[in-house]
Amino acid sequence: MYRLFYALKSASMGVRVLLEEIGAPYELIETSVKMDEPRPPEQLAVNPNGWIPVLLWEDGAMYECAAITMFLCDRHSEAGLAPATNNPARARYLQTLVYFSNSVQNAFQLTYYPDRFVDAVGDEPSAQRRGSRRLRETWTVIEDQIGDNEWVLGDQFSAADIYLFMLTTWLRVAKGHPTMSEFPNAKRIADKVLIRPSVQQIYKPWIADPQY
Numbered sequence: 001m002y003r004l005f006y007a008l009k010s011a012s013m014g015v016r017v018l019l020e021e022i023g024a025p026y027e028l029i030e031t032s033v034k035m036d037e038p039r040p041p042e043q044l045a046v047n048p049n050g051w052i053p054v055l056l057w058e059d060g061a062m063y064e065c066a067a068i069t070m071f072l073c074d075r076h077s078e079a080g081l082a083p084a085t086n087n088p089a090r091a092r093y094l095q096t097l098v099y100f101s102n103s104v105q106n107a108f109q110l111t112y113y114p115d116r117f118v119d120a121v122g123d124e125p126s127a128q129r130r131g132s133r134r135l136r137e138t139w140t141v142i143e144d145q146i147g148d149n150e151w152v153l154g155d156q157f158s159a160a161d162i163y164l165f166m167l168t169t170w171l172r173v174a175k176g177h178p179t180m181s182e183f184p185n186a187k188r189i190a191d192k193v194l195i196r197p198s199v200q201q202i203y204k205p206w207i208a209d210p211q212y
């Protein structure tokens with residue numbers, strides 16, 4: 001049984017999709033991503049940064065979305081969500097997950113949490129503008145990497161496609177982000193991930209209102 005600290009709109013939604021795809025039993029522990037709301041002590045004990053996802057299981061706990069993705073896909077390899085270690089696609093899989101996490105997500109952070117990157121409140125709009133430009137730069141790298149491929153890794157569906165979908169749900173017109181229409185290759189994949197039953201179920205609020 002897994003336990004997942006969870007909040008709508010957050011990266012914990014992507015982990016929940018993985019758990020559904022794997023068919024593993026799990027329970028959600030509601031938490032918040034709002035700066036002015038406290039985090040449960042049990043969450044902070046695992047991740048003192050205060051962010052989610054945080055995953056607990058019988059004899060362990062961890063945070064960092066890309067690491068959790070790798071961990072779950074390896075632990076439940078029968079679900080076929082990641083190339084095996086001897087598969088040539090493994091390198092592209094690891095590279096893309098880490099790039100999503102440390103480059104694309106970092107650009108999102110600049111726009112969602114500008115206070116973490118500047119000294120003065122007055123500098124926050126500049127950080128947000130740079131974050132939006134950085135989003136366009138990093139999404140363009142992914143767009144070019146995908147090219148004509150069916151999925152992020154080529155012809156094999158993987159957790160990297162679920163991760164890509166999750167990232168698209170954070171794009172907001174009101175924040176000056178680029179829109180997916182600028183990245184037709186990535187959009188093609190996100191549109192296919194969207195129709196999976198697990199995604200339809202978990203992303204219901206986003207499907208009802210993508211700017212929610």
Ligand SMILES: N[C@@H](CCC(=O)N[C@@H](CS)C(=O)NCC(=O)O)C(=O)O
Nearest residue numbers: 010011033050051052053064065066
């Ligand atoms: N590098 C972390 C970042 C996670 C992250 O930024 N989570 C957001 C929600 S998507 C969050 O918890 N924000 C609240 C906060 O940072 O205090 C990861 O990939 O797991």
